[in-house]
Amino acid sequence: MSQLDKIDKNQLPLHIAIIMDGNGRWAQEKGEDRLFGHYQGVESVRNIVEGCAELGIEYLTLYAFSTENWDRPETEVTGLMELLAQTIRQEVSTLNKNNIKLQMIGNIEMLPDYARQSLQEAVDLTKANSGLTLIIALSYSSRWELLQAVKGIAADVKSGKIMPDQINENTLRHYLVTSAFPDPELMIRTSGEYRISNFLLYQLAYAELYFTDTRWPDFGKEHLYEAILNFQQRQRRFGKTGDQIQRESATDMH
Numbered sequence: 001m002s003q004l005d006k007i008d009k010n011q012l013p014l015h016i017a018i019i020m021d022g023n024g025r026w027a028q029e030k031g032e033d034r035l036f037g038h039y040q041g042v043e044s045v046r047n048i049v050e051g052c053a054e055l056g057i058e059y060l061t062l063y064a065f066s067t068e069n070w071d072r073p074e075t076e077v078t079g080l081m082e083l084l085a086q087t088i089r090q091e092v093s094t095l096n097k098n099n100i101k102l103q104m105i106g107n108i109e110m111l112p113d114y115a116r117q118s119l120q121e122a123v124d125l126t127k128a129n130s131g132l133t134l135i136i137a138l139s140y141s142s143r144w145e146l147l148q149a150v151k152g153i154a155a156d157v158k159s160g161k162i163m164p165d166q167i168n169e170n171t172l173r174h175y176l177v178t179s180a181f182p183d184p185e186l187m188i189r190t191s192g193e194y195r196i197s198n199f200l201l202y203q204l205a206y207a208e209l210y211f212t213d214t215r216w217p218d219f220g221k222e223h224l225y226e227a228i229l230n231f232q233q234r235q236r237r238f239g240k241t242g243d244q245i246q247r248e249s250a251t252d253m254h
């Protein structure tokens with residue numbers, strides 16, 4: 001029996017975020033070049049995007065390349081950029097067929113022109129779709145995001161657009177690159193690393209975290225279902241007591 005049958009379709013996480021990690025080690029363990037792992041990783045991306053769309057997940061954010069990843073050897077960075085641009089170009093028709101809307105978060109200015117262009121084209125060509133919103137975090141880091149939000153707020157205070165004492169949580173959210181999306185409810189990291197690596201530090205405040213030893217190229221739909229099932233077994237308390245949450249869900253049912 002597939003784990004899929006055990007998933008409660010009424011209790012799906014609204015937004016899943018994934019740190020797709022372990023491509024390099026997966027390849028090296030097979031005596032292959034790290035780039036081979038990234039190529040295989042694309043296959044996992046296809047499967048997981050399809051799996052989320054089939055389930056009816058509304059938002060999926062994939063961490064594809066961090067600000068810090070620019071410091072990797074030039075051949076790996078170039079290989080990754082070419083793979084990204086090529087994959088996106090190839091996938092546009094599938095995205096449209098599956099009603100998936102592509103969005104990008106990150107410091108896109110750092111990308112080579114050809115990669116930026118093919119990404120922007122794909123975002124444009126899928127913008128009318130109304131199914132799954134697929135958000136690719138590319139040249140992204142949370143500290144970069146928070147810094148540019150602070151600069152944006154400072155500039156608008158200076159020009160008189162907002163007053164300092166009007167700034168609240170909603171104002172801050174508005175200046176984040178994720179302002180159009182709800183916070184992730186489930187965050188998955190593959191490959192046995194237990195860290196956040198500068199990913200959505202603000203937005204993950206109350207996300208359920210799920211770590212698995214499976215390397216990203218081996219991560220398939222069944223692994224996704226496993227993570228969602230695990231999520232559904234947790235009690236999310238948001239600072240309250242377990243008794244309060246139980247009473248609230250009992251009254252919700254009436």
Ligand code: IPE
Pocket residue numbers: 020021022023024025026064065066069080191
């Ligand atoms: C994740 O796999 C993909 C990117 C960071 C681009 P890694 O390339 O980090 O693989 P490992 O962690 O070295 O195995």
Ligand code: IPE
Pocket residue numbers: 019020021022063064065066069193195197
């Ligand atoms: C995080 O993975 C970034 C992405 C998956 C894109 P890394 O492999 O770069 O993270 P660290 O360096 O192990 O923390």
Ligand code: MG
Pocket residue numbers: 021022023
């Ligand atoms: Mg890694």
